[in-house]
Amino acid sequence: MDKKVRGIFAALTTPFVAGRVSVEKFRENIERFNRTGLAGYVIMGSTGEAPFVDDEESESLVREARKAADPDKLIIAGTARDSAEWTVKVTNRLAEAGAQAALIKPPSYYKSRMNYEALKAYYSEVADRVKIPVILYNIPQNTQIWLPLELVVELSGHENIIGLKESGGSLAYLGQVVSKVSPDFHYLTGSGSILYSALDMGACGAILALANVAPELCLELYELFVSGKKDEARQLQYRLIPLNRALTETYGIPAIKYALDRRGYYGGPCRTPLLPLEARARTEIENYLRELDLI
Numbered sequence: 001m002d003k004k005v006r007g008i009f010a011a012l013t014t015p016f017v018a019g020r021v022s023v024e025k026f027r028e029n030i031e032r033f034n035r036t037g038l039a040g041y042v043i044m045g046s047t048g049e050a051p052f053v054d055d056e057e058s059e060s061l062v063r064e065a066r067k068a069a070d071p072d073k074l075i076i077a078g079t080a081r082d083s084a085e086w087t088v089k090v091t092n093r094l095a096e097a098g099a100q101a102a103l104i105k106p107p108s109y110y111k112s113r114m115n116y117e118a119l120k121a122y123y124s125e126v127a128d129r130v131k132i133p134v135i136l137y138n139i140p141q142n143t144q145i146w147l148p149l150e151l152v153v154e155l156s157g158h159e160n161i162i163g164l165k166e167s168g169g170s171l172a173y174l175g176q177v178v179s180k181v182s183p184d185f186h187y188l189t190g191s192g193s194i195l196y197s198a199l200d201m202g203a204c205g206a207i208l209a210l211a212n213v214a215p216e217l218c219l220e221l222y223e224l225f226v227s228g229k230k231d232e233a234r235q236l237q238y239r240l241i242p243l244n245r246a247l248t249e250t251y252g253i254p255a256i257k258y259a260l261d262r263r264g265y266y267g268g269p270c271r272t273p274l275l276p277l278e279a280r281a282r283t284e285i286e287n288y289l290r291e292l293d294l295i
Contacts, residue, residue: 004186004204005039005074005076005101005135005162005163005186005188005204005205006039006186006204006205007037007038007039007040007204007205007222008037008038008039008205008206008208008211008215008218008219008222009038009039009040009041009042009074009076009188009205009206009207009208009211010033010038010041010042010207010208010211010212010215011042011045011046011047011048011190011207011208011209011211011212012026012029012030012041012042012043012045012047012048012065012212013029013047013048013049013212013253013256013257013260013267014026014044014048014049014052014053014057014061015029015266015267015268016268016269016270016271017268019271021053021057021060021061022266022268023060023061023064025266025268026061026064026065026068027064027067027068028265028266029260029265029266030064030065030068030069031068032264032265033215034068034069034070034073036215036216036219037219037223038073038211038215038219039073039074039205040069040073040074040075040076041065041069041073041074041075041076042076042077042078042103042207043058043061043062043065043075043076043077043078043099044058044061044062044077044078044079044094045078045103045137045207046078046139046142046167046209047209047212047253047256048061048078049253049270049271049274050078052271053271055090055093058077058090058094059093059094059097062075062077062094062097062098062099063097063098065098066097066098066099067098074100074101075098075099075100075101076099076100076101076102076103076135076207077091077094077099077101077102077103078102078103078104078105078137079091079094079099079102079103079104080103080104080105080106080107080137081107082107082108082109082110083107084121084122084125084126087104087107087122087126087130088125088126088129088130091104091126091130091131091132092129092130092131095130095131095132096131099132100132100133101132101133101134101135101162102130102132102133102134102135103135103137103165103207104123104126104134104135104136104137105137105138105139105142105143106119106122106123106137106138106143106145106147107119107122108142108143108144108145111143111144111145114145116148116150116151119145119147119148119151120151120154120155123136123155123158123161124155124158127155127158127160127161128160130160133160133161133162134158134160134161134162135161135162135163135164135165135186135188136152136155136161136163136164136165137164137165137167138152138164138165138166138167138168138173139165139167139168139190140167140168141167141168146168147164149173149176149177149180152164152177152181153177153180153181156181156182156185162184162185162186163185163186163187163188164177164185164186164187164188165188165189165190165207166187166188166189166190167189167190167191169191169193169194171194171197171198171201174187174189174198174201174202174203175201175202178201178202178203179202186204186205187202187203187204188203188204188205188206188207189203189205189206189207189208190206190207190208191206191208191244191248192206192208192209192210192211192218192240192241192244192247192248193237193240193241193244193245193248195208195218195221195222195237195240196221196225196230196233196234196236196237197237199222199225199226199233200225200230205222206218206222209244209247209248209256210240210243210244210247210248212256212259212260212265213243213247213256213259213260213263213289213294214240214243214292214294217236217239217240217292217294218240220236221233221236221237221240224236239291239292240292242288242291243285243288243289243291243292246281246284246285246288247259247285250281251277251281251285252274253270253274254270254274254275254276254277254281255277255281255285257269257270257277258277258281258282258285259285259289262285262286262289262295263289263294263295
């Protein structure tokens with residue numbers, strides 16, 4: 001893979017119309033995102049309702065993304081399954097469809113057995129056998145598993161493991177990893193509320209749900225930081241925290257999709273068991289969008 005995994009990536013939602021995946025709405029969203037400076041797109045991540053989307057639907061979305069995305073946009077697909085064998089099959093299937101890297105969270109159904117050696121064996125086997133580079137994905141709020149710091153450092157030495165998306169929000173973890181891995185290892189934060197701090201401690205970018213709703217502001221913060229305008233970047237970070245917390249911590253994917261609708265993208269409904277956003281929450285999201293001049 002020639003492209004560096006740095007910059008701001010949008011963790012895309014999955015559009016549904018009448019209960020079915022809509023590649024048409026997906027394409028329309030990507031064509032609009034192409035006009036921003038986003039570095040690329042993550043498909044079938046947590047924001048994409050990945051547990052509710054089957055392998056055939058996932059493949060159709062990756063194919064559409066590769067066709068719709070500008071050539072300079074990196075396509076990353078969430079491919080994790082609970083066995084190494086299944087993960088390899090899905091990853092290679094989505095690689096054939098156009099994915100350029102795989103975002104892989106730890107297997108968690110048998111979480112009590114997922115010790116250091118089990119996780120090492122899983123990631124090592126997957127990385128050995130897949131056709132595209134692997135990005136580790138630490139999301140303990142969903143898996144109840146923290147990827148051990150020492151394991152991340154050890155796995156960073158595998159030639160096909162190129163980075164980590166860290167969504168636990170721990171700056172101490174970030175600092176320890178960045179200080180111990182090669183400069184070529186890509187550390188990406190998954191939290192829009194600590195984007196500034198993560199960049200300041202050595203992260204090379206971010207994969208954000210917030211970048212669906214406010215791509216221009218996420219990019220502005222990133223560009224201010226890399227150009228040395230840290231005070232301005234920090235002030236923008238403060239302004240983004242209330243919206244990000246509402247979207248990712250308080251209300252989740254229904255709020256992200258509602259905000260997309262209000263911004264002129266297609267959000268649409270979630271798949272059950274996720275429920276539509278309640279009226280009070282819609283008002284709160286609207287207020288945050290207006291405060292940021294996004295609507």
